[in-house]
Amino acid sequence: MALSDDAGLPPGQREHPEFPRFGHTAFADRFPAQPDRVQLVIDGDLRRPLQIGTDWATLPRSEQVSDFHCVTTWSRRGLRWGGVRFADFWHWLAQQQAGVDPAATLVVMRDEDGYRSALPLADLLAADVLLADRLDGAPLPIAHGAPLRLVAPAHYGYKSVKHLKRISFERDDGRYKPVGPAFMAHPRARVALEERGQGLPGWLLRHLYRPLIGPTARRFAQALARHEAGAAPHAGAGSEVRR
Numbered sequence: 001m002a003l004s005d006d007a008g009l010p011p012g013q014r015e016h017p018e019f020p021r022f023g024h025t026a027f028a029d030r031f032p033a034q035p036d037r038v039q040l041v042i043d044g045d046l047r048r049p050l051q052i053g054t055d056w057a058t059l060p061r062s063e064q065v066s067d068f069h070c071v072t073t074w075s076r077r078g079l080r081w082g083g084v085r086f087a088d089f090w091h092w093l094a095q096q097q098a099g100v101d102p103a104a105t106l107v108v109m110r111d112e113d114g115y116r117s118a119l120p121l122a123d124l125l126a127a128d129v130l131l132a133d134r135l136d137g138a139p140l141p142i143a144h145g146a147p148l149r150l151v152a153p154a155h156y157g158y159k160s161v162k163h164l165k166r167i168s169f170e171r172d173d174g175r176y177k178p179v180g181p182a183f184m185a186h187p188r189a190r191v192a193l194e195e196r197g198q199g200l201p202g203w204l205l206r207h208l209y210r211p212l213i214g215p216t217a218r219r220f221a222q223a224l225a226r227h228e229a230g231a232a233p234h235a236g237a238g239s240e241v242r243r
């Protein structure tokens, strides 16, 4: 295979010229009611459900630079995230304070509007999985998941829930229903193994998904521009949409 600009990226991925606001189009017009402060519910199979607010600031903080890979084949390299490692969140809050049952090995993450994803706890304990509230030296913008999002670089972007509001620890008993059609959701979605979906090979899904990148990114950018115009009528140049 010839060397290209995409050398070093995982199978089927191509570098995107920007970092778009992106996702399932059903969620393009949904925005967090309170993008400025972390409010997180921890529940599920555990002794004591928790409501995390100001105590978020007491957790140990980490920074990392990582690449981001969307299942539709666009990638961004070298994003600098700041936040709390999922492993630290697990240790200090989920285990120590909430007392998660050891059999609850499926972690379901949700935003307030119905977007959700799930990963095995073991995947989330990897050293490069972050609950991020900062991006490139600034507070996480609404476009990329304010006030808090997951960052799991080894898994396709659809696992990295934005506007995170609730983390539930559950038994993996087959009751969890992913967002959207079943073929689009792989239980692990590992980028290196091209686990884009279920029942269809990754290389086939590459070709089905790739034409959706442009229209989806435009749809999400327009929705954000409308949202910002409504929320801040005098935002002026700041609300301009970059292509």
Ligand SMILES: Nc1nc2c(c(=O)[nH]1)N[C@H]1C(S)=C(S)[C@@H](COP(=O)(O)O)O[C@H]1N2
Residues within 6 Å of the ligand: 019, 020, 021, 022, 023, 024, 025, 027, 028, 069, 070, 071, 111, 115, 143, 144, 145, 157, 158, 159, 160, 161, 162, 163
């Ligand atoms: N709340 C929410 N989180 C979401 C999505 C979404 O539509 N809503 N889309 C997912 C998908 S498919 C991708 S690729 C990434 C995109 O993150 P970005 O908007 O920061 O590029 O968010 C993921 N998390």
Ligand SMILES: [Mo]
Residues within 6 Å of the ligand: 022, 023, 070, 071, 072, 157, 158
């Ligand atoms: Mo995605």
